[in-house]
Amino acid sequence: MDTLLLARLQFATTTSIHFLFVVVTLGLVTLLVGMQTAWVLTGNPRWERLTRYWGQLYVINYVLGIATGIVMEFQFGLNWSGLSRYVGNVFGAPLAIETLVAFFLESTFLGMWIFGWHRLRRGVHLALLWGVALTAYASAFWIMVANSWLQHPVGYEVRDGIAHLTDFGALLTNPSLGMAFGHVVSAALLVGGMLMAAVSAWHLIRRTPDFVLFRTSLRIGLVTAALAITLVQGFGFAQFGPVGEVQPTKFGQGPEAQELIAEWTIRFGPGDYTPPVLANVGLGFMILIGFTLGCVWLLLPLLFRDWVIRLRFPLWLILLALPLPFVAVILGWIAREVGRQPWVAYGLLPTDQAVSQVGAPVMLASLIGFSLLLGALAVTNWVLLARHAARGADDPALGRPPAPPNEPAHPEPALA
Ligand code: HEM
Secondary structure, three states: OOHHHHHHHHHHHHHHHHHHHHHHHHHHHHHHHHHHHHHHHHOOHHHHHHHHHHHHHHHHHHHHHHHHHHHHHHHHHHHOHHHHHHHHHHHHHHHHHHHHHHHHHHHHHHHHHHHOOOOOOHHHHHHHHHHHHHHHHHHHHHHHHHHHHHHOOOOEEEEOOEEEEOOHHHHHOOOOOHHHHHHHHHHHHHHHHHHHHHHHHHHHHOOOOOHHHHHHHHHHHHHHHHHHHHHHHHHHHHHHHHHHHHOOOOOOOOHHHHHHHHHHHHHHOOOOOOOOOHHHHHHHHHHHHHHHHOOHHHHHHHOOOHHHHHHOHHHHHHHHHOHHHHHHHHHHHHHHHHOOOOEEEOOOEEHHHHOOOOOHHHHHHHHHHHHHHHHHHHHHHHHHHHHHHHOOOOOOOOOOOOOOOOOOOOOOOOOO
16 A cells, blocks of 8 residues: 555544544533533522533543544644645644644633532633633634635635735635534534433433433433434535535536546646545435434424333434434545545645655554554543443532541540
């Protein structure tokens, strides 16, 4: 295998695994904000228990997700030096903002939220969680700004063989950005909703004594998933407009695509400018899953009746459907990224010119190393999530009230 293919495999592996963490974080934090806000507004202790239980799962996923993000950024810098050199002046700004927002602001808010239980006033504590959520969305936004630029470069000029940013506003109004951001955010909400519904379904199947609590989170998860899948479909179909306009070679080969390929052949020389068929396969299966998950709307009214919940069968359906949104997220990513090939920056920088000058054995070694590391982080995450989810909501460590000062059982005799 050559260096380019190995580097692309490494990018695909690290990004996909990292992305699985990101969608859970983004989806769950939104639900947490809703639950903690409900607690502060109503004072109902059930909301506090829900916030602590789901908050603990959120924190586990966040911590391991950050570790996967560091590995991903590391491979980015290591393997794609041609990209950094050519578009670093444009691309660096959004990525730097993302790193500052995600790693510093968001983590600081989260740390204060974790250790602020029973120490901070309720309103301040809630504001911290809002801070975590808003910075999470901001960081997703900047990543999509950077990715959208690669899909459709705008607001730049090339001087001395290097792209320079000339119009920051154009980055934000990129036609490749708006619908894609809406699509990704609603996909994350779908993942969060399905995860909450599936874990709750599992507890209800096992006839948990905490029936009322998990019935509440089952319904919150399902309502979120139902609303989110509608948004996913809406933004998903709306994306075909901009994609057809700015990337005619993606998902189709109409006359505009042929014209563009002829132009590229003159500018860059003859070559294969058609994206691999894998992009269309990813797109097709993602849409199939999108329609299948639309069936959540059918389950929703049923699961608002306790006797249906006690039947268990619909709960099994929710549990078994849990992998689907995760698979769809990866398929969507494949459709978007593979569909852009053979370009790393569409029509501007061919992928084979962006890869670092590294020998294939070295690239293979780092591919194996990073894949094992990220695989281990992903497995650890899922084992920890499953273990903590299974323990139930009786007394999660997150937000546990401080123990009263211990009375010594056998007081020491007074010293003479
Ligand atoms: C009817 C259903 C769906 C339609 C019509 C649809 C449409 C699309 C299209 C056209 C793209 C490619 C955008 C591009 O290349 O610029 C895409 C990408 C993507 N899709 Fe979907 N999709 C659907 C369902 C889903 C589902 C169920 C998920 C996940 C839960 C999902 C997650 C993604 C992701 C993560 C991407 C790549 C990121 C991005 O768009 O920026 N999609 N989708």
